[in-house]
Amino acid sequence: MLQRLELYEGVLSRRLVHQLENVRGAPERLLSVYWDLDPQRWGDQEAIRIAAKNAAQQLREQIRSMDSLSNGARQRLLQEVDLAYEAAYFAAGRRGLRGLACFLASHLNVTYAFPLPWPLRQQHFLEEQFVLWPLRQALEQSDPFGIILIDKDEAKLYLGYLGEVEEITYIFDEVPPRIRIPDAFGELQFRRKQIEYVHHHFAWVAQVAHRLWESEPFRYLILGGLWEILPQFETHLHRYLQELVVARWAVPVHVPKTELRARFQEEEKHTLEQQSQRLWQQLLDAPSVQQAFGPEQVFRALWQRRIWYLLVKPNTRYHGHVCPQCSRLHLSGGPCIECGASMATVPDIYEEAVREALAQSAQVRYWNNAALDEYDGIAARLRY
Numbered sequence: 001m002l003q004r005l006e007l008y009e010g011v012l013s014r015r016l017v018h019q020l021e022n023v024r025g026a027p028e029r030l031l032s033v034y035w036d037l038d039p040q041r042w043g044d045q046e047a048i049r050i051a052a053k054n055a056a057q058q059l060r061e062q063i064r065s066m067d068s069l070s071n072g073a074r075q076r077l078l079q080e081v082d083l084a085y086e087a088a089y090f091a092a093g094r095r096g097l098r099g100l101a102c103f104l105a106s107h108l109n110v111t112y113a114f115p116l117p118w119p120l121r122q123q124h125f126l127e128e129q130f131v132l133w134p135l136r137q138a139l140e141q142s143d144p145f146g147i148i149l150i151d152k153d154e155a156k157l158y159l160g161y162l163g164e165v166e167e168i169t170y171i172f173d174e175v176p177p178r179i180r181i182p183d184a185f186g187e188l189q190f191r192r193k194q195i196e197y198v199h200h201h202f203a204w205v206a207q208v209a210h211r212l213w214e215s216e217p218f219r220y221l222i223l224g225g226l227w228e229i230l231p232q233f234e235t236h237l238h239r240y241l242q243e244l245v246v247a248r249w250a251v252p253v254h255v256p257k258t259e260l261r262a263r264f265q266e267e268e269k270h271t272l273e274q275q276s277q278r279l280w281q282q283l284l285d286a287p288s289v290q291q292a293f294g295p296e297q298v299f300r301a302l303w304q305r306r307i308w309y310l311l312v313k314p315n316t317r318y319h320g321h322v323c324p325q326c327s328r329l330h331l332s333g334g335p336c337i338e339c340g341a342s343m344a345t346v347p348d349i350y351e352e353a354v355r356e357a358l359a360q361s362a363q364v365r366y367w368n369n370a371a372l373d374e375y376d377g378i379a380a381r382l383r384y
């Protein structure tokens, strides 16, 4: 039995989510737990832990009351709840962390705890497969980055995502050593040879980067290295990758990981902010039929399945109502405006809106900007 569930340190890659998707538990149940560890919601570390404790207790009771489970399966699931709770307990209050997604099938040796910088709704699932849509919902909030650190004979390729960086490849191409050459002609030849080597090295790194992009399609690219050689290297990149470059850093290839991570977190934040700003401007410039400002307009557009992208101010919470028949969201109660059915209350109507938008393949961005205040923290661009 696993003793402890460690927080995942690497980048939550597409490949990894795909692997989880393919884990089959039948006839046994697999545990997926999403912890809401958002300090902005709960307050302090102690309050986060109490909330997690209550959620774990609920989950245990549910497992105990499930008649269909064998004793062995029940024991395993209860132990897994303990592990997941312990992971949440220790993760609570960690800098930048707002949610934790745990997937446990300890009998299949699959156990993961992914710390996330985005808010998650507290929920759990006991199904024959892992339930991944809330994770995908969280991953939708950002785009992966590729990072290439390059020197004349070395390179490191990283993936960066959700505040984490992970080294994927290290490349070392030996350049001929510098030796004393007596005559001028020999010296010239040697120089030419050296330039040729560097050129080969750059071309090779560019090719490896392209292959990485094919398997983990990052949306943005950061280049780092000796300032003088970066422009030269950049010309070797595939034209498509050149267009993804959002930043150039003067850093050595062997920059410590903590420093790299800190730099990356700044860059990611900055890029997301710019992206939201751009989406907001596009929304303002759009024809008025494609604009939805404020909850009433956005909820109507959601019901019509017309949302292209949604901008939501984080931590805006309103009680609201959902129609169980046609899924229409409402701020106020009473019968459903579309179908007349009586509605169910939900504690956080914006979170419902986000979930519904993602289910419709709309893009969702949490954006903390005063521009949204005028519209109660929610606005959307419509498809038509």
Ligand SMILES: [Zn+2]
Binding pocket: 323, 324, 325, 326, 327, 328, 336, 337, 338, 339, 340, 341
């Ligand atoms: Zn309805």
